[in-house]
Amino acid sequence: MSEEEAIDVFVALRYTETGGEPYCPKCGCQATYRVNRKIKNRRTGEVTRTSRKYTCVDCTHQFSPTSGTIFHGRKLEHRDILFGIALWINGAKGKAALELARQMDINVKSAFVIEQKLREVIGSIQHSVKLKGEVEGDATYVGGYVKPSNFKKHRRDRRRTANLSGKKQAITVLRERNGRTRAFVKTEKQTAQMMRDIVEAGSTLFFDESKAFDGLDALFDVQRINHDGNDVKNYGEAAYARDGVSTNWAESAHSRIKRSQMGVHHHIAGDYLEGYADEMTWREDMRRLSNGEQFLQLVTAGLHHPRSKRMVGKWQRKKEAA
Numbered sequence: 524m525s526e527e528e529a530i531d532v533f534v535a536l537r538y539t540e541t542g543g544e545p546y547c548p549k550c551g552c553q554a555t556y557r558v559n560r561k562i563k564n565r566r567t568g569e570v571t572r573t574s575r576k577y578t579c580v581d582c583t584h585q586f587s588p589t590s591g592t593i594f595h596g597r598k599l600e601h602r603d604i605l606f607g608i609a610l611w612i613n614g615a616k617g618k619a620a621l622e623l624a625r626q627m628d629i630n631v632k633s634a635f636v637i638e639q640k641l642r643e644v645i646g647s648i649q650h651s652v653k654l655k656g657e658v659e660g661d662a663t664y665v666g667g668y669v670k671p672s673n674f675k676k677h678r679r680d681r682r683r684t685a686n687l688s689g690k691k692q693a694i695t696v697l698r699e700r701n702g703r704t705r706a707f708v709k710t711e712k713q714t715a716q717m718m719r720d721i722v723e724a725g726s727t728l729f730f731d732e733s734k735a736f737d738g739l740d741a742l743f744d745v746q747r748i749n750h751d752g753n754d755v756k757n758y759g760e761a762a763y764a765r766d767g768v769s770t771n772w773a774e775s776a777h778s779r780i781k782r783s784q785m786g787v788h789h790h791i792a793g794d795y796l797e798g799y800a801d802e803m804t805w806r807e808d809m810r811r812l813s814n815g816e817q818f819l820q821l822v823t824a825g826l827h828h829p830r831s832k833r834m835v836g837k838w839q840r841k842k843e844a845a
């Protein structure tokens with residue numbers, strides 16, 4: 524694919540509303556003219572590539588197909604971005620920035636920026652739906668590993684709160700059976716408090732015996748399964764599934780997050796955890812779509828997503844805009 528053809532793909536997917544006809548992002552005017560500028564190598568004066576921009580006839584605003592989208596401020600060529608996205612989609616357990624950088628022959632920081640921008644787009648795809656029907660919820664924990672001491676006499680009980688590092692983070696997953704998944708870097712209790720915004724009232728919710736999910740019965744039909752057998756009186760005999768009550772869907776979403784951590788990223792805690800969690804639930808939800816469909820969905824959504832506040836100018840240490 525030539526760079527020219529790649530730009531055509533960007534134009535076609537960016538302006539889907541007008542059938543691929545560019546329009547001004549400022550005034551919406553469809554009368555534009557194309558500006559091709561030759562980009563020269565500063566030292567040799569040799570023309571290395573041409574850039575494509577559009578000028579609005581009405582307000583003379585100049586823009587490119589990536590202006591104001593997630594790819595705003597791109598430095599890679601269009602075809603490299605498309606190539607990178609295709610490679611990134613291929614990883615069932617995710618793809619490490621270092622691996623992507625090697626395959627694309629670019630700097631690891633550039634690869635990291637592409638990945639983070641894609642995760643941002645995916646976050647808005649995943650959280651644009653309100654869940655309904657049969658929805659399972661459960662939390663898992665990542666990060667905050669405490670290494671046991673060498674000598675046995677120095678070892679501490681690593682299950683006790685006092686001996687934790689304080690870096691352990693909860694991911695609470697809510698998942699429709701045979702449907703969509705949403706992950707939150709929040710505890711079960713915090714998630715339960717915003718349940719009415721996440722799940723439509725009247726849905727059936729499935730949880731384990733965790734006390735955090737108590738008190739949702741007014742809005743939802745809440746079903747409980749007693750995993751550990753802590754409270755046989757209220758939640759019945761200990762089991763993973765009983766009479767169709769289980770949280771197995773939620774737990775297979777956990778599984779993919781964990782496999783991604785073990786097999787690809789090794790360390791996914793900290794600031795960027797939400798992005799990784801969204802990425803893995805998206806991969807889980809879209810697993811039946813072909814690579815081509817996933818690619819199209821992601822590029823189109825990216826071109827309709829506002830520019831990234833976090834990643835534009837990241838390595839120039841620009842402060843994150845509020």
Ligand SMILES: [Zn+2]
Pocket residue numbers: 547548549550551552579580581582583584
């Ligand atoms: Zn205009």
